[in-house]
Amino acid sequence: QQPVQSPQAVILREGEDAVINCSSSKALYSVHWYRQKHGEAPVFLMILLKGGEQKGHEKISASFNEKKQQSSLYLTASQLSYSGTYFCGTEKPNDYKLSFGAGTTVTVRA
């Protein structure tokens, strides 16, 4: 069962912040975040393992609450290059394939 992402889309001005959420109904082992630009391959951003850790990639960070089976991706002081569709991929314990959400389209305008 695929995770649920929200919101579906967000429009930002440069410098603004945004949060993208990813929720699963199943127990998770890890959450992977990717960004995909139109017509291109998904680009790996970060992986979070169970344990409630947080990670960062430039001004993009994420958290993973394993009790709630939720992960959030934080875009801070957004840049034009942050535009794209963000996908979360969830991995269940003792599994390896990723189930991807439907994606959140982020548009950053000057």
Added chain:
Amino acid sequence: NAGVMQNPRHLVRRRGQEARLRCSPMKGHSHVYWYRQLPEEGLKFMVYLQKENIIDESGMPKERFSAEFPKEGPSILRIQQVVRGDSAAYFCASSQSGTGVRNEQYFGPGTRLTVT
């Protein structure tokens, strides 16, 4: 280029023909995953392979689709007797390990299949 390589990047086939998609994983990676993406949709898992073994093909249609990852050479996703519904982008990803932190999956540029 040490990234995941896929070819061809674009493939046009007529209904009933065969499509053969190739994927070479990143250097040092022995785990390969195939995903399909329909326009404006997310990625759907198809199959997971290690060298000479299919580990999980639960996401792959049982008919017309097959995958292999031989001891030598790239992984191949084969679609026989293609239909218009097979038109999609097919992405290959590779990882160093099947679980844990080393299951970071890196994607290739994809093969965009168009069935006419």
